[in-house]
Amino acid sequence: MSTTTASKPGPVGGAIERVDRTGKLIYGFLRRIPTWVLWLMVIVWSIPASSLFLNSFRTRDAQRNSGWWESFNEGGWTLANYSEVLGTEQTGGLARALVNSFAIAIPATVIPVAIAAMAAYAFAWIKFRGREWLFIVFVSLLALPNQVALLPLLQLYAGGAHWTIPGTEFTLTLFPDFDLAGSATAVWLTHTAFALPFAVFLLHNYISSLPGELFEAARIDGADHVTIFWRLVVPLSVPALAAFTIFQFLWTWNDYLVAITMIGSNGEAWPATIRIASLAGEFGLREHVLSAGAFVQAGVPLIVFFALQRFFVRGLLAGSVKS
Amino acid sequence: MGALGGALIGVVIAIGASAALFSGANWLFDLAVDRWRTFLAASCALVGALVGAVIAGNDVAGGPLWLWAVIGAAVGAAAGLAASLLGTPSKPRRTRLSERGRLVTFLGPSLLFVALGLVIPLLRSIYLSLLDSRAEAWVGLANYGEILTNPNSLDLSGWTEIFTSRLFYAALVLIAVGLGIGMAVGRRRGRAMEALPGSVGPIAIGLFVLSFAVFTTLRGTVINNLWWVVVVTGLSTALGLAAAVLADGVRGESVAKSLIFLPMAISFVGAGIIWRFMYIARPPQKPQTGFLNAIWVWLGSLRPRTTGAWVAVLILALATVLLAGLCAFGVRRRQTAFAIGAAVTAVPLLWLIYRFLGPGLGGSVPGPTGEPIAGTILFLQEAPFNNVWLMVVLIWIQTGFAMVILSAAIKAVPSELIEAARVDGATERQTFWNVIIPTIIPTITVVATTLIVLVMKVYDIVKVMTAGNFGTQVIANEMWQKAFTELNFGLGSALAVVLFLAVVPAMAFNIRRTQRADA
Numbered sequence: 001m002s003t004t005t006a007s008k009p010g011p012v013g014g015a016i017e018r019v020d021r022t023g024k025l026i027y028g029f030l031r032r033i034p035t036w037v038l039w040l041m042v043i044v045w046s047i048p049a050s051s052l053f054l055n056s057f058r059t060r061d062a063q064r065n066s067g068w069w070e071s072f073n074e075g076g077w078t079l080a081n082y083s084e085v086l087g088t089e090q091t092g093g094l095a096r097a098l099v100n101s102f103a104i105a106i107p108a109t110v111i112p113v114a115i116a117a118m119a120a121y122a123f124a125w126i127k128f129r130g131r132e133w134l135f136i137v138f139v140s141l142l143a144l145p146n147q148v149a150l151l152p153l154l155q156l157y158a159g160g161a162h163w164t165i166p167g168t169e170f171t172l173t174l175f176p177d178f179d180l181a182g183s184a185t186a187v188w189l190t191h192t193a194f195a196l197p198f199a200v201f202l203l204h205n206y207i208s209s210l211p212g213e214l215f216e217a218a219r220i221d222g223a224d225h226v227t228i229f230w231r232l233v234v235p236l237s238v239p240a241l242a243a244f245t246i247f248q249f250l251w252t253w254n255d256y257l258v259a260i261t262m263i264g265s266n267g268e269a270w271p272a273t274i275r276i277a278s279l280a281g282e283f284g285l286r287e288h289v290l291s292a293g294a295f296v297q298a299g300v301p302l303i304v305f306f307a308l309q310r311f312f313v314r315g316l317l318a319g320s321v322k323s
Numbered sequence: 324m325g326a327l328g329g330a331l332i333g334v335v336i337a338i339g340a341s342a343a344l345f346s347g348a349n350w351l352f353d354l355a356v357d358r359w360r361t362f363l364a365a366s367c368a369l370v371g372a373l374v375g376a377v378i379a380g381n382d383v384a385g386g387p388l389w390l391w392a393v394i395g396a397a398v399g400a401a402a403g404l405a406a407s408l409l410g411t412p413s414k415p416r417r418t419r420l421s422e423r424g425r426l427v428t429f430l431g432p433s434l435l436f437v438a439l440g441l442v443i444p445l446l447r448s449i450y451l452s453l454l455d456s457r458a459e460a461w462v463g464l465a466n467y468g469e470i471l472t473n474p475n476s477l478d479l480s481g482w483t484e485i486f487t488s489r490l491f492y493a494a495l496v497l498i499a500v501g502l503g504i505g506m507a508v509g510r511r512r513g514r515a516m517e518a519l520p521g522s523v524g525p526i527a528i529g530l531f532v533l534s535f536a537v538f539t540t541l542r543g544t545v546i547n548n549l550w551w552v553v554v555v556t557g558l559s560t561a562l563g564l565a566a567a568v569l570a571d572g573v574r575g576e577s578v579a580k581s582l583i584f585l586p587m588a589i590s591f592v593g594a595g596i597i598w599r600f601m602y603i604a605r606p607p608q609k610p611q612t613g614f615l616n617a618i619w620v621w622l623g624s625l626r627p628r629t630t631g632a633w634v635a636v637l638i639l640a641l642a643t644v645l646l647a648g649l650c651a652f653g654v655r656r657r658q659t660a661f662a663i664g665a666a667v668t669a670v671p672l673l674w675l676i677y678r679f680l681g682p683g684l685g686g687s688v689p690g691p692t693g694e695p696i697a698g699t700i701l702f703l704q705e706a707p708f709n710n711v712w713l714m715v716v717l718i719w720i721q722t723g724f725a726m727v728i729l730s731a732a733i734k735a736v737p738s739e740l741i742e743a744a745r746v747d748g749a750t751e752r753q754t755f756w757n758v759i760i761p762t763i764i765p766t767i768t769v770v771a772t773t774l775i776v777l778v779m780k781v782y783d784i785v786k787v788m789t790a791g792n793f794g795t796q797v798i799a800n801e802m803w804q805k806a807f808t809e810l811n812f813g814l815g816s817a818l819a820v821v822l823f824l825a826v827v828p829a830m831a832f833n834i835r836r837t838q839r840a841d842a
Contacts, residue, residue, distance in 0.1 A: 038569035045583045052597045067612045107334045119433035139837045143776045143829045145822040149444035151806050173381050193440020225425050226349050254590030256783045273592045277787050280596050294596045298589045305588035
């Protein structure tokens with residue numbers, strides 16, 4: 001790519017050649033810069049998490065008195081932080097919080113996948129009036145900030161919905177009070193609603209690109225929508241379903257906003273994110289277990305991430321770039 | 324483990340009930356075609372049971388719920404049977420009804436959740452935002468007026484100071500340099516302006532610095548949100564693009580990309596905790612345990628005219644000479660942009676040399692005895708730049724997202740296009756700027772839009788790291804505090820609606836994109 005100047009032999013040409021060789025040397029050095037910059041960036045990006053990871057294995061005193069970079073000389077390694085943070089409510093209580101996290105993330109993943117796949121199939125392959133604009137509604141809800149729904153939903157969970165018929169004393173219960181506020185159920189119900197626009201959009205992108213002749217043939221053979229959906233669409237859409245499942249699981253596992261809103265101060269039902277955030281809020285008191293706590297909370301998503309990165313990336317791509 | 328057991332049983336029941344409902348509905352609509360009478364009786368019984376339950380649930384009539392449900396079902400079934408005696412609709416009509424019902428079973432659950440969980444709450448939020456704090460009296464737009472006039476959320480009073488800040492002048496210089504280069508190169512090529520890295524780069528950085536001049540002067544929650552959007556969207560996209568380009572085809576590409584992408588798997592809360600440890604500041608006489616302050620204090624301990632400082636100056640001087648050489652090389656090769664890039668990179672190095680020789684660099688402040696002692700940066704407390712340190716956390720997370728999407732887009736650029744450019748004699752850099760970048764512009768727009776929507780709602784990071792104190796409040800955190808801590812439903816809803824209005828352009832963009840893709 002560098003243009004070589006044809007140089008004549010002789011004193012002048014020799015000088016030019018020498019300068020040119022220096023130039024090439026510098027040019028070669030320059031060509032390598034991008035790679036160096038990339039690895040520098042990788043190191044910078046890795047420092048925060050790996051330094052906290054090191055710290056999580058250091059004793060309270062070691063953490064308080066020196067930085068993690070000293071740990072290679074000083075030692076002071078321990079696993080006590082992990083047992084402490086997983087232990088009782090007084091020392092951390094993260095074991096219970098992890099269970100709660102699963103209790104929220106599993107239904108909040110399984111249910112949206114199931115009902116969104118059905119809706120995506122309907123949008124893609126069942127013709128009905130108003131299909132386009134209904135789908136537009138779903139797409140426009142993609143960007144809706146969850147904050148606009150939090151307060152009304154909490155009111156709905158806490159007291160149901162009632163309507164006093166104007167001019168009368170009679171109050172009609174539109175939605176009964178199931179006493180959901182403060183429970184994991186309220187959290188995953190909310191997650192299900194919030195996830196649907198994205199889920200339908202992502203799965204629709206995939207399902208609508210499946211070969212239509214296949215479904216036509218199945219219909220001619222007498223298969224109804226349920227059979228087609230169950231026997232053809234679901235098996236063929238496994239990549240997209242897996243991508244969304246992983247994406248949604250990570251999202252709900254890592255969620256803090258919905259959980260703190262719907263559960264509030266009911267520590268029994270707190271997922272891991274709220275637990276470590278409350279540890280962080282105590283400023284210094286139990287700071288030595290905080291790094292261990294952060295890694296216990298991040299452990300599940302990191303395992304999922306490393307094991308299934310391909311699917312996760314595919315989910316992101318399908319969700320943001322229409323192929 | 325009781326909680327998990329209970330939850331799992333709940334999940335199994337929920338899924339089982341949904342599956343039963345789904346197959347029950349399908350079975351029902353199967354009946355509609357072949358056994359009209361059974362279908363009519365069963366569906367009327369269902370409606371009757373529901374009506375009975377509603378009546379009992381609202382205490383219109385006494386008695387247990389189940390009793391009224393059974394009575395309703397019986398009445399409904401009888402009515403259905405009676406109606407079926409009147410005649411049976413033709414087969415095509417029954418088939419159509421069955422198809423309609425099938426559609427409802429497919430779409431119904433999603434529509435129900437979206438309506439109950441998103442659409443109706445959105446409308447109710449808008450309604451609540453027009454009421455007072457106890458959601459009792461109509462106050463019109465007073466809550467929105469409060470947001471716009473409260474100095475905590477929007478304080479424009481210091482706007483004249485924009486024009487006296489150093490950032491402002493730095494921005495003007497950068498923009499002028501960029502325009503100058505663009506016009507100079509453009510004149511040579513017979514155009515008014517030439518868009519090339521040497522001109523676009525300084526202008527972009529200049530505008531970025533200009534935004535800093537504005538956002539550090541004007542204060543308030545709304546301003547903070549805009550600042551977050553500009554900085555996080557801009558830097559995440561730019562760094563993600565850089566990482567995607569740099570990693571393309573390099574040995575170890577997947578490892579590098581995995582490590583940059585890894586923060587995406589960590590929760591915002593976890594990331595906030597991770598970075599809090601990076602930002603720790605301890606009293607100056609104690610050893611620093613936060614990585615960034617440790618570096619800062621170490622730099623400060625390199626006093627002017629000591630061995631350490633001289634070594635640093637030597638290294639910096641060598642680097643500067645090297646850059647000067649590169650600049651000369653660029654001029655010789657007629658690569659203006661390249662020469663300017665080298666020269667611009669040398670400027671901060673010169674500044675560092677000056678600091679080392681002169682006032683000293685890094686965390687060093689005069690102590691009580693006049694001897695310099697370590698000075699730390701209170702990353703989370705010192706306004707207004709603590710906002711930037713919080714943004715770093717989100718940039719750290721979202722760069723991986725931008726990188727993954729843009730990397731896929733770069734790899735999807737048709738190789739014939741690149742080959743054709745190469746055959747035409749384009750250099751690698753020209754290929755990049757004139758072929759690859761224009762091809763992936765739509766993807767860059769998508770990434771930026773996604774990030775804008777995400778950054779607009781930033782909440783967890785601020786909550787965990789500063790709880791909105793020290794001038795770092797953002798709308799989402801303010802909304803949560805107002806609605807759920809202070810129980811000011813009117814103002815809380817109004818703030819939520821402001822967030823909603825802020826993403827309406829992004830919604831329109833999404834809709835347009837979908838419509839174009841369908842066409």
